[in-house]
Amino acid sequence: MPRLDDVARAAGVSKATASRALSGASGVAASTRERVQRTADELGFRVSGAARRLATGMTRTIGVLTPSVNRWYFGSVLHGIAHAADAHDHDVLLYDLGAFGRGGHEKFERFMTRGEVDGLVTITWSLVGGDLTRLADLGIPVATVGEPTQHTRSFALDDDAAGEQAAEHLVRLGHTDLLHLAAEPEVQPFEASSSDRRKRAFERVSARHGLRIRPVQTVPTTLEGAHAVVREIIDRADRPTGIVAGTDEVAMAALLAAHQLGIRVPEELSVIGVDDVPAAAAFGLTTIRQDPAQHGEDVVAWIMAALDDPDDEPDRSHTAYAPVLVVRSSTAPPS
Structure with a gap:
């Protein structure tokens, strides 16, 4: 295995110059480097990460704090982050803060103790004031994906527009009796969860068009958890003609329950979701599409730009992604 001495000798420079050139340190002519x-x-020589960190102060690592890794949204964001980080020759240091944020503060403390990273991404995780101050003191770019917040740079779907677009789609089809199935928030957010924003958007559309006002029903966010609850809700003569679900999994639970109860979709019941998860197409689900993997790629691009051109003032701007309506076979005019 080649050593630094071998590289220095073959390049005709001192060992110290070879070390500075390979680690990215200053004071080396471009031609020499x-x-x-x-x-x-x-020669097949690779400089060690420790040497590079000592010379440049850079770890070439992006830290990620996430409340989950096995749910579609979080996994998709992580995929985008990992893909973009790899393209920039950076590694990802992942801290799974536990099932939807519960018991995650101990892991946050561990991150603060050990987490030597160049930039940090938090995914829909609630940072309290003291934690935010401590992260700011790290002197690195910090961003949030999934929740708009005034505390950090943030990237998220425009949930207000998504909720309105879903409800307006059914209104345009002629529905006047709609029910909103809100998904229970998976994590405690900064100000209001995406579920809350989609619910409020539905209520605005209902008021604007004078629709029948039905109490919003909050159901578990997983297909398995939502199914039994949704089945009971729609197993009645006085059911709505259309359902606006807060997520695709809740919407698919409604489709499954309708099938089991012999309710024809979309002739007797129209259903629309939000997300466009991979299974949505197989269910024929009309939905509002978002691309969390792209959000993950974009946050890494921002971190890279912030590292290249540091700003004295923290960037707390927000990128809101426009939702896209995807019409499939689960919605139609009411019979």
């Missing part, structure tokens, strides 16, 4: 790097590549 290029020659040393070319020699190292030819």
Whole structure:
């Protein structure tokens, strides 16, 4: 295995110069740095991460705090982050803060103790004031994906527009009796959860069009958890003609319950969701599409730009992604 001495000798420089050139330290002429790097590549020598960190102060690592890794949204964001980080020659240090944020503060403390990273992403996780202050003191770019917040740079679906678009789709089809099935918030958010914002958007559309006002029903967010609750809700003669579900999983629970009860979709019941998860197409589910993997890629791009051009003032702007209506076979005019 080649050593640094071998690279220095072959490149015709001192060992100290070879070390500075390969670790990215300053004080090395561009032509010398290029020659040393070319020699190292030819010999198959790789500089250690520890040496690079000592020379540049950079870890080439992005930290991610997430309340879950096995749910579609969180997994998709993580996929985007990992893909973009790899393209920028960065690693990802993942801290799974536990099932939807419960008991996660101990892991946050562990991150604060051990987490030497160049930038940090939090995914829909509630940071209290003291935690935010401590993160700001780290002096690194910090961003949030999934929740708009005034505390950090943030990236999220425009949930207000998504909720309105879903309800308006059924109104345009002629429905006047709608029910909103709100998904229980999976994590405690900064100000209001995406579920809350979609619910309020539905209520605005209902008021604007003078629709029949039915109490919003909050159901478990998973297909398994929502199914029994939704089945009981629609197993009655006085059921609505249309359901606006807060997520695709809740919407698919409604489709499954309707099938079991012999309720024809969309002739007797129209259903629309939000997310466009991979299974939505197989269910024929009309939905509002978002692309959390793209959100993950975008947050990494922002971190890279912030590292290249540090700003004295923290960037707390928000990127709201426009929702996209995807019409399939689960919605139609009421019979």
